[in-house]
Amino acid sequence: MVFSSLIFLFMFLPITLIIYYICPRKFKNLVILIMSLIFYAWGEPIYIFLMIGSILIDYIGGLMIEANKEDSEKRTAIFITVIVLNLSFLFFFKYYGFLIDNINGIFGVNLQIRNLPLPLGISFYTFQLISYVADVYMGKVVAQRNIINFGAYITMFPQLVAGPIVQYSDIEDQLNNRSESIDKFGEGVERFIGGMGKKVLIANNIGMIWTSIKGLPIEELSILTAWIGIIAFTLQIYFDFSGYSDMAIGLGKMFGFEFLENFNHPYMSKSISEFWRRWHISLGSWFRDYIYIPLGGNRRGKAVQFRNLLIVWFATGLWHGASWNFVIWGLYFGVFIFLEKLFLGKILNKVPDAIAHMYTVVLVIISWVFFDTSKVNDALNYIKLMFGMGKNIFMDNMAKYTLKTNLILIVIAIICSTPLIKNLIAYIKKNYKLKGVYIVIAMNMLVLILSIVYLVSESYNPFLYFRF
Structure with a gap:
């Protein structure tokens, strides 16, 4: 079940x-837990039992960690055990086949793989479980003793299957002390509708451009067609995922919760570092808090910082999927972020904003080729085509037809990826008072x-991040 259904x-x-x-009031979290389990089921x-088992393991683990504050060795052993169990479930269902494929390729053997469907949202709720146990272990939060509240936190259907990743410390107090109101409910409805518009009206339609282009043999594409296709995907994935996040945040408000923002107009960025402060903010925060900073962050010199960045971005890529393309995609960003910290950031601060913005957008567009192709060679060949490294012509009839029939949609999508619409709505509300409310x-x-x-009329309605 998806929100846009x-x-x-x-x-x-x-x-x-x-x-x-x-x-x-005392039964509201129970309602959220039961309805969220129905939503997931x-x-x-079948995998609902995996989720329930994971919840029980981390619930008991959190209590045991807190009960052994005076015994550091036992406390650490419990913490490591719970983390290993969480990661084991994630590894088995998401990376088992990837590991076997690589073993077969490296050693020339033919180990059989049993294809298992990936449990919905396992990457998201596993990270929430880990953040909870880690925060209890580090003393940032008190272990949750009410299993209904803990289950509601993990299974909460607005953000269950595709985020945003809600850290327990951000929502701990809200589990018991949130308030619902007509104003907050109205804000939630408005946010939900805006997200659905992003998803259904923009992402779905512009996504069909990329689908039609990437399915063709590369020798049949022109340079311009290749650019149109990957620009379409660049816009699709933003409106698809940010639209889902908006719907999740809106639904949270309807139930009295305040989730943190997950997107902040990332295509307005003027560096790759800024892009990742604006894109999938909850994931970036998670890796910063639970991997980068514990590794030492940037406190031990450039060499260690580079190592830490590579570890984080290797993990970021692998989190998105069991494919070397995702790993390369993650490391690609890690290298550019390190270069920006080393010297490139100073250059970007001095050049005109338009140049810094173009640098960022082009690098991000290139990155999406790795993200949405299945093989490294396919991605490299597509990038070569984009930059004219082949015999493909610059423009063909397909490029002309695609631009002619979709130019208005592309322009609308580009405008909507900026803060312009958000600022316009705020202006209308502020300056037209009650009339402005009616307009909105x-x-x-x-x-x-x-x-x-x-x-009602269309069948193309995927959520791209459901596969992660």
């Missing part, structure tokens, strides 16, 4: 909201109606 919009969400708001009826409501209703019409 009719069954979620007209059945699951209304039923959940009604039950939630008519229940007494809708798509993963009308805009949201239009987006909602158009999104529903699209969902």
Whole structure:
């Protein structure tokens, strides 16, 4: 079940909201837990037991760590055991086949692989479990004694299957002391509709451009067609994932929660470092807090800093998928971030903003080729084509037709990737008072109606980050 589906919009969400708001305060987290398990079981009826098992392991582990404050060796042993179990589940389901493939390739053997479907959201909820146990171990938070509250935190359906990754320390107090209000509910509805518009009206439509182009043999593409295709994917993945995050944040507000932002107009960045402070913010924060800083961060010289960055970005790439393309994608960013820390950042601060912005956007566009191709050679050949390293012509009829039929959509997507629309809405609300509220409501209703019409008439409605 995805947020941008009719069954979620007209059945699951209304039923959940009604039950939630008519229940007494003491049962609200139980409602969230039960409905979240139903939400997850809708798509993963078997793997729900894996999730429940993981919750029990970390719940008990957190209590045991706290109960052994005076015995550091035992406390550390419990912490390591829980972390190993969490990572073992993730490794088995996500990386087992990747490991066997590489063993077969390196040693020339033919070990058999049993293909297992990847449990939805396992990368996201595993990181939340790890952050909880790590925070308890480091004394940042007190172990949660109410298993209903802990289960609600892990399974909370708004951010269960594709984030944002909510660290326990950010939501600990809200589990018991949150407040619902008409204003917050209205903000949540507005945020949800905006996210759905991003996903359904922009990401779905612009994604079909990339789908049609990447499926063709590379020798049949022109240079311009290659650029159009990967620019379309660059826009698709932003509106797909940021749209989901907006919907998740909006749903959280409807239930009284305040989730941290996950995107901040990343394509406005003027460096790769800035891009990753704006893109998938919750993931970047997680790797900073639980890997980069514990490794020593940038406190031990440039060589150690470079090592730490490579470890973090290797892990970041691998987190996204069991493929060397993802690893290269992660290391690619790690190298540029190190170069910016070493000397490139000073240069970028001196050049005109337009040049720094172009540098960032081009490097990010190139990175998405590795991200959405299955083999390293395929990615390299596509990048060579983009920069004219071959016999492909600059422009063909496909490029002309694609631009002619999709130029308005691409322009709208580019505009919507900037803060312009957000600032316009804020301006209308501020300067037109009650009339402005009506204008914004009308805009949201239009987006909602158009999104529903699209969902009724179209079948192309993937969420790209569900596969991670």
